[in-house]
Structure formats: structure tokens, C-alpha cells
Amino acid sequence: MLGAGAIVAGALLVLLLQFLPGTAQINPLRRTISEYGLSTNKWIFNLALVLIAAGSALLFTLHALRNTMPSAALVAGAVWTVSLLVIVVFPKTDWSVGPSTGGTVHNIASLIGFTVLPVGILIATSAAFPGETGWRWAARVLALASLGWFGLILTGVLVMLAGGGPWWRFVPLGLVQRLMALTELLAVATLAVPLLRSAG
Numbered sequence: 001m002l003g004a005g006a007i008v009a010g011a012l013l014v015l016l017l018q019f020l021p022g023t024a025q026i027n028p029l030r031r032t033i034s035e036y037g038l039s040t041n042k043w044i045f046n047l048a049l050v051l052i053a054a055g056s057a058l059l060f061t062l063h064a065l066r067n068t069m070p071s072a073a074l075v076a077g078a079v080w081t082v083s084l085l086v087i088v089v090f091p092k093t094d095w096s097v098g099p100s101t102g103g104t105v106h107n108i109a110s111l112i113g114f115t116v117l118p119v120g121i122l123i124a125t126s127a128a129f130p131g132e133t134g135w136r137w138a139a140r141v142l143a144l145a146s147l148g149w150f151g152l153i154l155t156g157v158l159v160m161l162a163g164g165g166p167w168w169r170f171v172p173l174g175l176v177q178r179l180m181a182l183t184e185l186l187a188v189a190t191l192a193v194p195l196l197r198s199a200g
Helices: 002-017 033-038 042-065 071-089 101-128 133-161 173-189 192-199
Strands: none
Touching: 002 033, 002 042, 002 173, 002 192, 033 042, 033 071, 033 173, 042 071, 042 173, 042 192, 071 101, 101 133, 101 173, 133 173
């Protein structure tokens, strides 16, 4: 419950940022979530990511202690958790100032974290949801949906390389990233279900 609760709390804090002075003007359709980390409300954004990282780490750790998850899935969970903390330490590039090494680290951590997690969930489902066919398929569908959203962004990159327009304008980047984040957080939260059933 603590793990799932921390993830939900983090997600709600990110949602709250869209309604607070200082971040309400950020366009959720075009601007990425990390834009909040450059605002006066960056402490709320950072707290949200730390809560999500802590909740994720707790769920993966409990599965590790119960031996209900393959090692590859646990490694993916660890990479996801660390990537969130790296994103906190290294904010995205402030393009009003110019490119930065920290911004590059931020982008790499985001790319790794958001692609590794759904793969880890797919690997974990069979062992993590014994006898829970419905929840198992829910986790798989959410993980596949996450990869699908990322695929849209990747398609934009390929179109740009083929001579098309900028990849960040191929789709409403902010919306697609938010949908990808939502499906990934829901996928992680499903890992709490077999743990709660077991505890019950």
C-alpha cells in the first residue's frame, strides 16, 4: 500500500503543477513534463519524482524478497528508479540559456528509464501475477501501451531524419509524454496487487 500510495501521490503532485501559479501557463500538449523542473515549483516536481522512485523501489524490493520476479525485471526496476533520481539531480536543458551537459544527462536518463521499465514489466508479469490472469494482462497492456507512445515519438525522429519536420512537432509531444508516463505509472502500480493479495 505504501509503494502504490507513493506512486499515486507523486502522480497527483505532477497533475497539481498544471494548476499552480508558476506552472499553470506551461502548455501540457506541447511542453514536456520536465518543463516543470525549470519553474519556481521545481521542488514540487522533484518531490513527485522522488515519491514515484521510492514507491517503485519498494514494490520491486518486496517482489525480490518474495522471489516473485525474474532478475532481469528487478534490474529494469532498479534502472527505472535510478533514472528518476538522475532526472531530479540533472534538470532538462533550459533552451533560453543554451545546451548543457546536465540537460544531456537528463535526456539520456529519461530515454533509458521510460523504455526499460515497460520491458521489465513485460518480463515480470508471468511470475509476479500467479493465478491473476486479469491483472497480468492489465499490466502487459499498460506496458505495451507505454512502448506504443514511445514508438510515436521515435517515428517522429525517423521522419525528421528522412527530411521531414522537427520530431518534437510530429505529435503533440507534451500530451504523448504524459500519456506514456501515466501508462507506465499504472503498470508499476499493478505490481502492488499480488503483494496485497498475498498479505491478505
